[in-house]
Amino acid sequence: MLDLKAFQKITYGVYLVSSRCGDILSGCVVNTLTQVTTSPAQVTIAINKQNYTTEIIRKSGRFTAVVLSQSAMMELIGRFGFHCSRDTEKFESFRTRVDESGVPFVCEQASARFSCKVVSSMDAGTHIIFLGEVEAAEVLDSTGPMSYAYYHQIKNGITPPRASVYQPEPAKGYRCRICGYVLDSDTVPDDFVCPICGRGKEHLEKITG
Amino acid sequence: MLDLKAFQKITYGVYLVSSRCGDILSGCVVNTLTQVTTSPAQVTIAINKQNYTTEIIRKSGRFTAVVLSQSAMMELIGRFGFHCSRDTEKFESFRTRVDESGVPFVCEQASARFSCKVVSSMDAGTHIIFLGEVEAAEVLDSTGPMSYAYYHQIKNGITPPRASVYQPEPAKGYRCRICGYVLDSDTVPDDFVCPICGRGKEHLEKITG
Incomplete structure (x- = not known):
């Protein structure tokens, strides 16, 4: 017996993970940041092997994780979570800083960062688990962290297929091929813009079966 | 710069992890359960190497993790989190079941279980991270999971020194040597019973410095 609803009882936050190798910057969204030891302070992240950020972390041996605030906007999550750093400049639209090791991180809509x-x-099969020693940690603002439940229930966020916790769900209407957003409608307006990834009508496909 | 307050922005749940090797049962509390892949479904837990439960998991190659409900009582958390399975029968006071592999788990005050x-x-140094393939998962009740923040803020829970996220704090008064509970008082009544671990006055030590 493997009731997928049981997995929805696990509690997570929402985090931006960024890395840098030479001139290449990359970043993505994970829900799997966990502190595992205190002395020294170490954290783990689980991240899909196909993510470009994974390649950059492997090459550079560094990552910076940012705790998103409850006030974080879907535009920020959509930009980092539903585009690929290979072909998208993810950082330019947001306020960023560079940490002690030269890795950029978003410093707005964020509660804390760990370098x-x-x-x-x-x-771990489709994913790899990185164990990182925290060399710098900093509170960025005093707002509370965004929980994954809040992201789903209040922000109407969705989970992309590459995530650790992705669960395929039966749906109808149209699905965005880029980010998985489902438009629950029989028709699509010509000026449709995906509320998650910002793409147009041409990226929607009709859901069948 | 390593601001310990930054680590308090990471979001967790509260979980009971149990294992069994022959006639030996063990269990403890962790806040580090994370789903890391979907196909197959796999989770990680980080657990202190000194915990007896770690030894039993190493020997048996199995563990069952239970998601505590928001309604879980401090007695349950105190029993599993602040005693050692070597010298305490942790399961007898609570409603339990045995999973498909013979591992007992607490089935009350719990939202879901993963075998x-x-x-x-x-x-990971002081801790070990186990990657577990989930062979059975089940929703146990419909109440929401307890978050670690809820445990601290609403239930006044404390974090024992062996936890992944332990942070020493300056304190005054008396500290329970068993569980770390701090009695903020200049005197101790003769009939003192620790609200966390249930031990008496003889286990308190005066906090100095």
């Missing part, structure tokens, strides 16, 4: 050096990793 | 086979592990 980490990768000290170990574990293969 | 896992260990497929890999990673050394």
